Amino acid sequence: MENLQRALESRGLALASIPGKGRGLVTTRDFVPGDVIIFQEPYASAPNKVYTSSICDGCFTSNNLRKCSACKVAWYCGNTCQRSEWKLHQLECKALASLRDDRRKLLTSTVRLMVRLILKKQLQNEQLSCNAHTICDDELRPLGTGLYPVISMINHSCVPNSILMFEYRMGFVRATEPITKGTEILISYIETAATTATRKKDLKQYFFTCTCARCTKNLHEELEETAILEGFRCRDNQCNGFLILASDNQSFTCQKCGIFRDMQDIEKISKSVAWR
Numbered sequence: 001m002e003n004l005q006r007a008l009e010s011r012g013l014a015l016a017s018i019p020g021k022g023r024g025l026v027t028t029r030d031f032v033p034g035d036v037i038i039f040q041e042p043y044a045s046a047p048n049k050v051y052t053s054s055i056c057d058g059c060f061t062s063n064n065l066r067k068c069s070a071c072k073v074a075w076y077c078g079n080t081c082q083r084s085e086w087k088l089h090q091l092e093c094k095a096l097a098s099l100r101d102d103r104r105k106l107l108t109s110t111v112r113l114m115v116r117l118i119l120k121k122q123l124q125n126e127q128l129s130c131n132a133h134t135i136c137d138d139e140l141r142p143l144g145t146g147l148y149p150v151i152s153m154i155n156h157s158c159v160p161n162s163i164l165m166f167e168y169r170m171g172f173v174r175a176t177e178p179i180t181k182g183t184e185i186l187i188s189y190i191e192t193a194a195t196t197a198t199r200k201k202d203l204k205q206y207f208f209t210c211t212c213a214r215c216t217k218n219l220h221e222e223l224e225e226t227a228i229l230e231g232f233r234c235r236d237n238q239c240n241g242f243l244i245l246a247s248d249n250q251s252f253t254c255q256k257c258g259i260f261r262d263m264q265d266i267e268k269i270s271k272s273v274a275w276r
């Protein structure tokens with residue numbers, strides 16, 4: 001823990017207890033947009049395509065891959081990655097090689113990640129608790145899953161001040177706005193371009209209620225955001241226009257057929273969207 005505090009300190013960060021959220025990371029200096037706040041290799045990771053892999057186990061690139069001839073599950077782009085992964089892979093390799101072909105084909109990324117985590121903990125005799133992150137490429141296509149112990153201490157907000165990105169397996173947290181000293185680092189665990197109802201649904205898997213500025217908006221502000229993000233469909237007489245907030249700020253008007261909808265109508269539409 002002391003080592004972690006020192007490492008965080010050198011990056012202008014500190015671990016803090018955040019009311020209602022448990023631990024969190026706060027800044028001990030200012031950051032500007034684009035600054036890398038923290039970067040980390042995963043403690044353990046597994047590519048998405050386990051059996052018919054097109055990703056190197058070591059660096060997550062997809063060039064010049066060769067399969068491990070013993071287990072036929074792990075793929076490597078060259079000797080460097082194969083060597084760097086060998087200490088861990090030699091343990092899982094035996095287990096994977098002993099699997100029947102049909103069983104091996106059923107292996108998922110999550111199962112492999114769990115096996116690797118247990119083996120790594122045995123190797124290093126370490127205590128570890130952290131959440132898994134989906135590793136994505138530049139176009140947000142999921143490549144695999146990884147465990148990033150320090151990045152895992154960052155709490156969620158639907159109005160985040162930072163973003164988690166990946167370069168192959170390396171996770172980077174970058175500031176997306178000016179962050180002053182003493183501010184909590186916040187990333188979004190979910191797609192932020194979604195309505196409050198959708199975000200709440202997406203956050204259920206994390207077992208907490210977000211109390212950020214967007215999640216605590218009043219009904220009127222929430223409906224306005226929903227209309228902008230998902231655009232309530234007019235559907236009046238088969239009109240396929242969208243209902244947009246009218247200038248009186250009280251009702252919505254269809255941008256195509258011009259029909260007015262009052263707040264009660266909109267509330268009904270909003271509820272039917274949320275229940276779908």
Ligand SMILES: C[S@@+](CC[C@H](N)C(=O)[O-])C[C@H]1O[C@@H](n2cnc3c(N)ncnc32)[C@H](O)[C@@H]1O
Nearest residue numbers: 020021022023131152153154155156206208210
């Ligand atoms: C990746 S961990 C973040 C670090 C965590 N706070 C800790 O103490 O280890 C995710 C967990 O933190 C808590 N958390 C994250 N963001 C939160 C928020 N905005 N409000 C309340 N709890 C939050 C939830 O318990 C969530 O399951």
